[in-house]
Amino acid sequence: MKINFIDLQAQYQRYKEEIDKEIHEVLDSSGYIMGPKVSELEANLANFVGVKHAIACSSGTDALILALMAIGIQPGDEIITTPFTFIATAETIAFLGAKPVFVDIDEQSYNIDPALIEAKITDKTKAIMPVSLFGQISDMDAVNAVAKKHNLKVIEDAAQSFGAVYKDVKSCNLSDLACTSFFPAKPLGCYGDGGAVFTNDDTLAETLRIILNHGQTKRYVHSHVGINGRLDAIQAGVLNVKLKYYDEEITKREAIAHRYSADLKNVIVPHVPDNSRSVWAQYCIRVKDRDAMLKKCSDKGVPTGVYYPIPLHLQEVFHALGYKEGDFPITEEVSKDIMALPMSAFLSEEEQNYIIEVVNG
Numbered sequence: 001m002k003i004n005f006i007d008l009q010a011q012y013q014r015y016k017e018e019i020d021k022e023i024h025e026v027l028d029s030s031g032y033i034m035g036p037k038v039s040e041l042e043a044n045l046a047n048f049v050g051v052k053h054a055i056a057c058s059s060g061t062d063a064l065i066l067a068l069m070a071i072g073i074q075p076g077d078e079i080i081t082t083p084f085t086f087i088a089t090a091e092t093i094a095f096l097g098a099k100p101v102f103v104d105i106d107e108q109s110y111n112i113d114p115a116l117i118e119a120k121i122t123d124k125t126k127a128i129m130p131v132s133l134f135g136q137i138s139d140m141d142a143v144n145a146v147a148k149k150h151n152l153k154v155i156e157d158a159a160q161s162f163g164a165v166y167k168d169v170k171s172c173n174l175s176d177l178a179c180t181s182f183f184p185a186k187p188l189g190c191y192g193d194g195g196a197v198f199t200n201d202d203t204l205a206e207t208l209r210i211i212l213n214h215g216q217t218k219r220y221v222h223s224h225v226g227i228n229g230r231l232d233a234i235q236a237g238v239l240n241v242k243l244k245y246y247d248e249e250i251t252k253r254e255a256i257a258h259r260y261s262a263d264l265k266n267v268i269v270p271h272v273p274d275n276s277r278s279v280w281a282q283y284c285i286r287v288k289d290r291d292a293m294l295k296k297c298s299d300k301g302v303p304t305g306v307y308y309p310i311p312l313h314l315q316e317v318f319h320a321l322g323y324k325e326g327d328f329p330i331t332e333e334v335s336k337d338i339m340a341l342p343m344s345a346f347l348s349e350e351e352q353n354y355i356i357e358v359v360n361g
């Protein structure tokens with residue numbers, strides 16, 4: 001049996017006719033960047049989330065840069081986030097000359113522990129950037145409460161959580177700004193790079209649209225320093241098709257996750273509170289001897305991943321921030337024994353039976 005970590009090919013085959021049609025329409029139109037398909041996508045995304053503005057852009061990384069630029073982040077500003085995330089979360093902060101200030105995670109959700117945020121706030125703090133890791137939203141009520149008390153902005157790094165729900169509200173509608181990614185391996189992926197920024201604030205939305213196109217207000221009239229953060233029409237076409245089936249796919253991912261959690265033995269399975277719906281960007285377990293488990297899986301043809309083996313505060317690139325081993329005990333502990341199993345809406349029952357047998361065996 002050949003098992004894929006994420007079965008993108010099965011998904012393409014399922015929607016092939018519609019996706020090919022969208023792509024060919026773009027090829028025939030010769031309008032390759034932005035344009036009507038991107039506007040249609042933005043309307044569809046905003047409608048799906050229930051948020052006022054969705055601004056499509058070139059990647060999740062650029063979405064984070066755009067959000068930070070839109071709130072005027074300057075060199076020397078501090079942004080509070082978690083060290084247990086993909087590099088882009090803190091990299092974008094550092095890219096703008098600001099300082100990522102890390103806070104340890106909660107051991108159940110692997111998301112930022114809101115109780116530890118307040119102690120890290122200084123007069124330079126401008127924003128909090130919680131990450132909704134592995135598809136599960138951070139405790140946004142608690143994060144927003146600290147932010148409100150200290151007059152800080154909140155940017156949800158929702159690169160892994162588009163479609164997730166927290167207390168009846170969808171990810172990307174729970175903060176001043178939210179950023180997602182449509183990288184192919186994300187729960188909702190396109191066929192290249194793509195992303196989006198979300199907000200209910202009209203002024204921020206307008207600023208974001210200007211910044212993502214070189215700070216341009218009218219053709220060759222520039223009011224801001226911006227970037228080339230535009231989305232391709234082909235990617236928008238692919239996403240417009242996939243979004244129609246996304247809810248169905250989330251339900252399938254959920255069923256697969258619940259089955260793993262019910263049948264796996266002697267491992268720590270993910271915890272999702274009753275008031276939350278995860279989109280299962282990753283299905284991660286914690287195991288006693290990870291090297292042995294990874295080898296067993298690899299020997300038996302079960303692909304796995306490790307998210308994330310080196311916490312950000314211990315990465316060479318952030319050496320100058322002055323963190324050391326022991327600073328974030330929960331992050332460090334989890335990074336040593338966590339691993340991800342295959343997850344996609346197209347994982348068959350037979351494949352999942354085999355994976356469970358191998359992990360339990």
Ligand SMILES: *Cc1c(COP(=O)(O)O)cnc(C)c1O
Binds near residue numbers: 059061086131157
């Ligand atoms: C994937 C990811 C990003 C970056 O998204 P890209 O589209 O790959 O640039 C940012 N943050 C997190 C948590 C991610 O998982």
